[in-house]
Amino acid sequence: MLQREGLSGTDSNPTTPILELRNVNKTFGSVTALRDFHASVALGEFVTVVGPSGCGKSTLFNMVAGLEEPDVGGILRFEQRSVHASDLLGRVSFMPQRDLLFSWRTVIDNAILALEVEGVPRKAARAEALRLLPEFGLAGFADHYPHQLSGGMRQRVALMRTFLFKRELMLLDEPFGALDALTRAMMQRWLLDVWQKNRRTILFITHDVDEAIFLGDRVVVMTARPGAVKLEQRVDLPRPRSPDIVTSPAFIEIKRTLLAAIEEESMKSFTAATSTEYAQ
Known part of the structure; x- marks a missing residue:
């Protein structure tokens, strides 16, 4: 589980899970996107999600947003009640990668x-x-x-x-991925300021490990497809976070751990793809 007993978040009642997923599987034809996925997010937490390309991060978000149903047997709980994924439609706020502003x-x-x-x-x-x-x-x-x-x-x-x-749970799918490095860094600091003031619960997808650590209370590393939780890393760094924290020994150690996990899964994904290519 992403939220384990005894882990404290940033909210006044940090151990209360707002979102739980148990034994979640999702298959599209012959492709299994998620397998036996277990996760929970505590009220008020900022949880970041990283993993190799194609690991099922977007499928996970679509499910939590109410756009995809898990396969039979998966359990979704929201605000301590069991729900169908379709019940979540409109109950969480979801920002995809593109801004989708009307011109x-x-x-x-x-x-x-x-x-x-x-x-x-x-x-x-x-x-x-x-x-x-x-x-x-x-x-x-x-x-x-x-x-x-x-x-x-x-x-x-x-x-x-x-x-x-105005929804307690916000899903942000790589909102800064298309920005240049300087703008991205400014937006990260700004987002943390807004989050500190509003105290919403945030689930945030990114491919940037530094971003995941800088923003998150916890970083979740997903396995190569089919996606599951390989590692969850608590980010015990003080808040508010200043830009120079990325050079601290604690930050660098967390980054080393996460990169090792991601690289291991990326290699599995590459090996599987190569084997399939040669088999054809």
Whole structure:
């Protein structure tokens, strides 16, 4: 399990799991994406997920978002109740890799989309979003359109929209993956500041090990396909985290452990792919 008895998170009640998955399998035709997947995330935690390409991270997120059902026998529990994956649709906020902003809507109108879907009157939704613009680094940009924004600012709008969809659990699928290194580092620090203020529970996919450690309370390493949990690493680094923490001995030791696990799984994936190619 990702959450084990005795591990403390960042919330006032850190041992309360908001999400649990037990014996989860997911097969697409002849391909098994997840096998015997066990996981849980505690209320208020920031959990990051890494693993080799094709290990089932996106399948996991689609399941938690309510877009995919596990195969028969898998158990999903949300807020301490057993649910079908379809029951989770609309109960968690999900930001995919692309910002998916509507080009014809302004910053403020893109941000309030989830509130409008929820039935919040447009005037009230805009007033709420306007109050949040400074916190998301968007003060003065309410009436700008997506094409007038930098990549980092577009991601801020998308994240603001995700936060305004007021759900305790947020799924963030590589939100900074397309950004340049400097913008990415700035966005990581900004996200931690926003998280500290709002205390939402976050499950965050990334391919960047440094990012996973810098952001997370725990880092989960998935195996090569079929995906399962190979390793979970507690990140016992102080918060708030400053940029220079990446050079600390504790950070470097955690990174060494994670890289060894990921490289082992990546080699398995490469070997399997090579064997299949030669067999053909």
